[in-house]
Amino acid sequence: MDEQPPWAVTDPVGEALHVLRMSGTFYCRSELTAPWGMTLPATPGCLWFHVVTSGACELEVTGGETVTMRPGELVLVPRGDEHRLRGAPGVATPDIRSIPHPMLDDRYALLRHGGDGEATRMVCGAVRFEHPAARGLLDLLPGLIRVEATAGADRCHDTLRLIAAEVEDLRPGGEAVITRLADVLVIQALRQWLANDPAARTGWLGALADDRVGRVLAQVHRDPSRDWTVTSLAATASMSRSAFAARFTDLVGEPAMAYVTRWRMHVAADALTSGDATVAELAGRLGYRSEAAFSRAFSRTVGESPGALRRRDRAVSTSLAANLEG
Structure with a gap:
């Protein structure tokens, strides 16, 4: 039997995340100018994340919650539901597949979209949990998880600041840095939810504790x-x-x-x-x-x-x- 890592029982959150494993499927750096909007299709089995590094964004989950995002904020759409992003209420949101977004490599895209108004910069992406047991975790997650900029100077916000710095001053290798920071950010946000939300204390997640x-x-x-x-x-x-x-x-x-x-x-x-x-x-x-x-x-x-x-x-x-x- 393999030796257990130190978090195996004392930290149920660490155990859950260690077992489930996560891999990035798609990342996109977006440079958007008002008026702009887009619809992201449903992608079952994927967790979407969106980070605003400058400007503002309204995010609406189809049939669910709508939130306004400001710089330094993160939103997760855990179950891959269809959702819309727009620079302001009422702006048209065409399907993202109809908007040119050249792939810089097999997982990283650059999207420039909109008119000639105020600019918004974002980092977005989709990740998958590789272990089949992840379905149980995703079923427990709410339709939307928001980490606000005012939540406190925790590790999540340290990572958000690093991502924002890379986006604003992109240097050689910046895409690789952003994707790795984004993966860390998603894990930090899930860890925060698992540690603080009562819903995380049910089922096998709760039993781990x-x-x-x-x-x-x-x-x-x-x-x-x-x-x-x-x-x-x-x-x-x-x-x-x-x-x-x-x-x-x-x-x-x-x-x-x-x-x-x-x-x-x-x-x-x-x-x-x-x-x-x-x-x-x-x-x-x-x-x-x-x-x-x-x-x-x-x-x-x-x-x-x-x-x-x-x-x-x-x-x-x-x-x-x-x-x-x-």
Whole structure:
């Protein structure tokens, strides 16, 4: 078994973010002049972020909240819902795919758009959580998360200031600096939400904070192939079998062994979509005696066969890139 990192149980936020992993899919530096506006299409499975470095922006999530952003503010649209950006209320918002935004590399675009009025500069982007368990986290997140410039001099705002400085005085390598700072910023904003919002204390995120059940979840996450039983899980929690079973179900929302199976299938799904492991290899790696038994458990838990998941994920990745680039 791999040695656990120091945050594995004492910091449930660190554990969640470590397990889920994040990768940048699309970044865009925008130079906008009034009047300007655009609509960003729905991109399921992606979290959008928007940072205003100068000027102002109105952001409206379709069917949801509308906020006005000022310099030094960050907004996340966690579930990839369709949303509109505009320099002022009432301005037309054409689909971003109809607005030229040349790609400077395979993930980084430059967008210049609008009239001849006041300027707004922004950094926007879309990121994906690579682990299949991320769906549970995204379901917990609100439709919009806002980090305001007046929230205090925390690390989030230090990163915002660094991004603004890079945008205003772009130097060689600036695109690489901005994308890496943007990734850090998204993690900081999520960490802030996870630490402060009551909604983050539900389900497996909340259970990670429990001193006994959190210890068990961390062990299952780190060693899913172990021959876990309710008895061995209870011993890890230093609890009686019956007390542990009741406490686990109450906090996590499902029985312990159902969670173990589901987590194993998350691990398998992650391997199928991020590598070339065969179904037989995954079956052996996760403690199943036969490929058929593993495939049945996978289909029952995930809702599709291992092969179907791998084909669908590759098709989604291809269409997502095309959707963002227009």
